[in-house]
Amino acid sequence: MPPPTPPMDEPVPVNDGFLRLTDELVEEVFFRLGPDEPSRLVRASAVRKHWxxxxxxxGFCRRYREFHKTPPVLGLFNEDTSFVPTSALLPAQPEWRPRRRTMAAVDCRHGRALITPYNRYFGDFGEGEPFDLTVLDPLTGHRRRVSCPDNNVLWFSAAVLCAAQGCDHHGCQEGHFRVAFVTTDQQKRVTSGWLYSSETRAWNKLSSAHHHNVTKYTFNQRVPSVLVGDAIYFNIDGVIKCDLGTLRLSMFERPTNVKGRLMTAEDGGLGFAAVVDVTNLTLWSMETGLDEGAMGWSKLRVIDLSTLLPDGVLSIPMPEYEISCFAEGSQVIFISIGACHMVDLKSRRVWKVSPPGRKFFPYMSFYMPAMEAGSTGQGQ
Structure with missing residues (x-):
């Protein structure tokens, strides 16, 4: 005689036409609820107490993150630090907002946003005056201030990232972080950089990168960055590589002079995307040659935006169609054409996510409101 089936807390009668599902099967179903809309988990938690x-x-929260691997885009930070949620559960504004519009978002990564003074020329800070960078958790409002490494800098770009070795970045907002800070001296034609550690609370100076194609009109203010392996890349007068292990800056050319964005390539390496010839989205991938580690760009594919975007979008008169940003570690990009459209290059799905904007910084994180709802009786 087979052993009896262990009773569930709330058994579902089989003779009513319902199947008895084990917890493992229920979890498998819940794993298929996409993390880009956390309200799905809230609705599921309201069906049955056992669910x-x-x-x-x-343990389920950990396995759910491991199943989906790449955190979803939950919202977009605009340059003025306004926040555009792409999920119904997230607030239209984070809990923290500057008192005046003198601050700007410059980066978003690993569940954190990096906020800096908007413009040293027109803001509250003059040359030589100290100022702070702010590392912000948008969901909790928790923030950490970091003093600038060089008070004489007027124009700069910066990036924030998790400092934990081997981290999967599924929920590390509360851990230690690093900040990469780069600036270009237009007269000396050299880019300098610093790397901050929240663990030591100190800046380390990076080696400088010298180059010859800097113009006086090039200001590396709020340039988006991309993290690939153990290096941060900035699109400044070419591509500036900040090696986090050796604390060394280096520079190499972009694949085209057309305005574009660095991104994550399909193979996980460094990529570049630009709209070429009016409506052709062209993608490149960085490759390392066999000749003493020589690097070069390889064109991957060209996508006709008229076959990708909804009908009528390209009829909007604009001087150029611009890639606003990308979702790091994925094939999701954001194109500004009248409005900002989120485009998944892999699935070819397209969403209109915000009003027009020239520069956004995607906020990517796993948000598990059902976890709080199950333990406290209420969601966030």
Missing amino acids: RRILADA
Whole structure:
């Protein structure tokens, strides 16, 4: 005689036409609820108390993140630090906002946003005056201030990233972080950089990168960055590589002079995307040759935007169609054409996510409201 089936907390009668599902099968179903819209988990937790306990379990939350691997885009930071949520559960504004519009978002990564003074020329800070950078958790409002490494800098770009070795970055906002800070001296034609550690609370100076194609009109203010391996890349007068292990800056050319964005390539390496010939989205990938580590760009593919975007979008008169940003570690880009459209190059799905904007910084993170709802009886 087979052993009896262990009773569930709330058994579902088989003779009513319902199947008895084990917790493992229920979890497998919940894993398929996409993380880009956390409200799906909230609705599932409201169906049955037993389901709520499953969703509230820390082990399920960990396995859910491991299943999806890449955190979803939950919102967009505009340059003026306004926040455009792409999920119904997230607030239209983070809990923290500057008192005056003198601050700007310059980067978003690993569940954190990096906020800096908007413009040293027109803001509250003059040359030689100290100022702070702010590392912000948009969901909790928790923030850390970091003093600028060089008070004489007027124009700069910066990036924030998790400092933990081997981290999967699924929920590390509360851990230690690093900030990369770069600036170009137009007269000396040299880019300098610093790397901050929240663990030591100190800046380390990076080696400088010298180059010859700097113009006096090039200001590396709020240039988006991309993290690939153990290096941060900035699109400044070419591509500036900040090696986090050797603390060395180096420079190489872009694949085209057309305005574009660095991104994550399909193979996980460094990529570049630009709209060429009016409506052709062209993608490149960085390759390392066999000749003493020589680097070069390889064109991957060309996508006709008229076959990708909704009908009528390209009829909007604009001087140029611009890539606003990309979602790091994925094939999701954002194109500004009348409005900002989120485009998944892999699935070819397109969403209109915000009003027009020239520069956004995607906020990517796993948000598990069902976990709080299951343990406290209410969502966030």
